[in-house]
Amino acid sequence: MRQIKVRNLMIGRDCRVAVQSMCATRTQDIEATTRQVQSLVEHGADLIRIAIDNDKDVEALKKIREATDALLVVDLQENFPLAEKVAPFVDKLRYNPGHLHHLKKELSIEEKVQWLVSVAKKHDLALRVGVNCGSIAPDFLEKYPGDHVKAIVESAVWHCDLMDQFGFENFVVSLKDSDPAKVIECNELFHKRRPDVPIHLGVTEAGLLPDGAIKTRIAFEKLIPQGIGQTLRVSLTLPFEEKYKEIEEGRKILEDIANNRFISVPDFGKGLNIISCPSCSRVENNAFVELAQEIKKVTEYAKEHKFTIAVMGCRVNGPGETDDADLGIWCGPSTVTLKQKKDTLGTYKYDEVVPVLKGKLDELIEVNK
Numbered sequence: 001m002r003q004i005k006v007r008n009l010m011i012g013r014d015c016r017v018a019v020q021s022m023c024a025t026r027t028q029d030i031e032a033t034t035r036q037v038q039s040l041v042e043h044g045a046d047l048i049r050i051a052i053d054n055d056k057d058v059e060a061l062k063k064i065r066e067a068t069d070a071l072l073v074v075d076l077q078e079n080f081p082l083a084e085k086v087a088p089f090v091d092k093l094r095y096n097p098g099h100l101h102h103l104k105k106e107l108s109i110e111e112k113v114q115w116l117v118s119v120a121k122k123h124d125l126a127l128r129v130g131v132n133c134g135s136i137a138p139d140f141l142e143k144y145p146g147d148h149v150k151a152i153v154e155s156a157v158w159h160c161d162l163m164d165q166f167g168f169e170n171f172v173v174s175l176k177d178s179d180p181a182k183v184i185e186c187n188e189l190f191h192k193r194r195p196d197v198p199i200h201l202g203v204t205e206a207g208l209l210p211d212g213a214i215k216t217r218i219a220f221e222k223l224i225p226q227g228i229g230q231t232l233r234v235s236l237t238l239p240f241e242e243k244y245k246e247i248e249e250g251r252k253i254l255e256d257i258a259n260n261r262f263i264s265v266p267d268f269g270k271g272l273n274i275i276s277c278p279s280c281s282r283v284e285n286n287a288f289v290e291l292a293q294e295i296k297k298v299t300e301y302a303k304e305h306k307f308t309i310a311v312m313g314c315r316v317n318g319p320g321e322t323d324d325a326d327l328g329i330w331c332g333p334s335t336v337t338l339k340q341k342k343d344t345l346g347t348y349k350y351d352e353v354v355p356v357l358k359g360k361l362d363e364l365i366e367v368n369k
């Protein structure tokens with residue numbers, strides 16, 4: 001396995017596993033974001049990700065960069081052309097292969113990746129190819145219908161081939177899903193194909209504590225002892241001032257694995273599964289975290305039933321990432337949208353949606369009796 005470099009941090013062969021988290025503050029709130037970066041550093045974060053969606057975020061990032069020496073990663077999501085503007089202020093760029101098709105449609109995906117690689121080379125940055133179950137590239141979904149694991153792995157391998165073609169080695173790959181079993185499968189399959197490439201591990205939308213940390217641990221305990229996972233993040237839905245708990249949980253899991261302390265949770269995941277995103281600067285209403293907590297509480301009575309409820313913090317990724325859930329909610333500035341699989345059921349105020357969701361859950365339980 002190769003080693004890669006994020007400024008002065010080496011990741012990969014023989015290096016300790018690096019632990020990452022992400023700011024949940026609004027990026028343009030420079031003071032709050034700088035404070036959060038500082039808090040994460042104090043709790044032992046090796047790398048800190050920040051979401052950037054527009055030029056104002058880039059301006060804010062420039063000021064945050066002046067205020068901290070922390071290793072910063074930018075998450076480009078749909079707006080990959082911002083790479084050039086953010087490059088002078090960060091150490092690593094993350095692009096999502098499933099979001100490259102949205103903008104600059106006149107260019108091929110290969111051309112876009114070649115351009116991202118040229119930006120990384122010019123500024124001596126690392127890259128992450130971040131494949132995510134909720135936003136798999138359409139070409140790969142079409143090619144492997146109904147087989148998300150295959151689509152995720154093939155998409156990741158294809159992007160590694162592009163990196164080879166463009167002569168770039170300073171990158172990691174992540175293959176994330178909200179189901180720990182699929183995270184294990186994807187990462188094992190990818191590692192067999194590309195044992196040379198360091199992997200960033202994570203269970204996406206793992207949800208609230210303690211379940212979110214347990215789901216993550218199930219995947220990490222299986223993968224890390226095999227040498228799969230050179231950086232990691234525990235993605236938890238937390239009030240933004242408690243974001244440091246992602247680092248604490250990550251370090252705890254690593255320490256337990258190093259000391260052969262493994263958990264056994266044979267029944268975990270057999271009943272009601274609540275997934276929720278870890279939130280980031282795209283959250284437009286902080287009531288999202290309380291809503292996720294309330295949903296967990298009021299659905300406790302249904303914990304034996306095998307349904308998935310997804311609660312997502314924004315309208316950027318929320319609509320797509322709730323498609324597979326039996327019931328899904330994505331949050332806007334003052335309202336939330338309730339879905340059943342891909343169908344929208346309605347839009348509600350934050351304080352109105354829980355009884356409606358509970359009614360729908362009761363219907364599902366009744367129909368599936």
Ligand code: SF4
Binds near residue numbers: 280281283315316317
């Ligand atoms: S769903 Fe939206 S708010 Fe939640 S982590 Fe993803 S981009 Fe951020």
